Amino acid sequence: MKRRDFVVSFTSLFVINKVKGLSKLNPKSVSQDKFNKILTVAIENHWKALPIGELIGKIGMELAGTPYLEKTLDSKLPERCVVTFEGFDCVTFFEVTLCLARIIKKGNLSFDDLLKEVTFTRYRDGKLLDYSSRLHYTSDWIYNNIAKGIVEDKTPKLGGTPIHFEVNFMSTNPTLYIGLKDNPRQIEKIKIIEQEITSRIYFYIPTEKIPNIEDKIDTGDIIAIVTNKAGLDYSHTGLAYADKNSTKLLHASLKQKRVVLDTKISDYLKTIKNNIGITVLKPLEP
Numbered sequence: 001m002k003r004r005d006f007v008v009s010f011t012s013l014f015v016i017n018k019v020k021g022l023s024k025l026n027p028k029s030v031s032q033d034k035f036n037k038i039l040t041v042a043i044e045n046h047w048k049a050l051p052i053g054e055l056i057g058k059i060g061m062e063l064a065g066t067p068y069l070e071k072t073l074d075s076k077l078p079e080r081c082v083v084t085f086e087g088f089d090c091v092t093f094f095e096v097t098l099c100l101a102r103i104i105k106k107g108n109l110s111f112d113d114l115l116k117e118v119t120f121t122r123y124r125d126g127k128l129l130d131y132s133s134r135l136h137y138t139s140d141w142i143y144n145n146i147a148k149g150i151v152e153d154k155t156p157k158l159g160g161t162p163i164h165f166e167v168n169f170m171s172t173n174p175t176l177y178i179g180l181k182d183n184p185r186q187i188e189k190i191k192i193i194e195q196e197i198t199s200r201i202y203f204y205i206p207t208e209k210i211p212n213i214e215d216k217i218d219t220g221d222i223i224a225i226v227t228n229k230a231g232l233d234y235s236h237t238g239l240a241y242a243d244k245n246s247t248k249l250l251h252a253s254l255k256q257k258r259v260v261l262d263t264k265i266s267d268y269l270k271t272i273k274n275n276i277g278i279t280v281l282k283p284l285e286p
Contacts, residue, residue: 034085035111038062042104052283053220055101060220060239060250063088063097066259068252074178079131081119083111090237091138093252093259094222095121097239098150101220102286121150131179132189138224138234139165139197142281151222151281153203158213158280160203167194169231197233204277210266217247222281223265227274235274240265 038059042048047055069087083096099117103109108117120126123133124144135141145151171191174180180187204226205213217223219242227235238251241261249262262268269275 031083031085032111034063034066035114038100039104039109048104048107051220052101052105052285053218055104056097056220056239056283057241057250059100059104060093060097060241060259061261063093064250064259064261066093066252068254068257068259070254073134076178079128079134079179081115081122081128083115083118088252088259090252090254091141094237094239098222098283101283102150105286120148121145130189131183131186132193136170136190137165137167137193137197138237139167139200139202140193142202142224142279143197143200145281149284151283153279154221154282155203155205155279158205158216159209160205160279161277162201163204163226164200165197165202165233167197167231167233170194172231202233202279204279206277207266207269207275210269210278214247214264214266217265217280218242218282219247220283222283223249223251224279224281225269225275226277226279228276229274234279235272238262240280 041062042058047058050058063085066085067087068089070089072084072087072089072092073082075082085096088096095118099114099121103113103117119128122135123129124135124140126148127133135144142151142153146153170177170180171187171194174183174187180190217240219240221240223238223240224234225236226233229235236251238249241248241250243261246264249265249268250259251262252259253262265278269278
């Protein structure tokens, strides 16, 4: 499928048929089928015209019910960009949702376009080099994707408090990571990255202050939950979704084993004692 095929009106039947035709490439592919379905719904309902935050919310709700599936990126093979719709963990859920919204806004509607977009956001400076080039720590993802113009940290404007993360969990627990186990060179690279993260200042909104600013969190904002566990920065991620009179957490839930629209963000933070607050990221128009 070539990009020039999409120069015509985004909502035309011609484009819809092109998207549906993708399923013929691999009719047994769950990921391809779900990808095609979302694009078809997006085209038929004029989602491209929506602000990107609202578009992210629409896509996220389309993915509700998808099974929770962790370690989809882990492999003994050389590092490669993996995208699957068969299941998500908390990071791959918001990541794929964000990138789907970005390619829809751009009109670049092939699965290869999605892979390119995920590669750009998932890897440092958009370059897939090796295991260490992946933005493993959420704090590093935030820093690098602010620099790339993908998101804006709106936490300071919401009255956020500065915080330093002393991260070292990966380098001190290399046996937990396929890419680090028995790979001293990669461990050393990760140590350097951890030192860089530790030198930066981030912002978060303490749990007790979230109710005061919850109505200023918009649908599609990325929510990163700060933890006080030693060596870590964030323990969970999700998307904000404004539903009637409250702003809820839309996320891949380990507890519920699927993507769900959960409770209010402020209520969710109370469910785990190590949660101490949130960082709020606004997705920017591509």
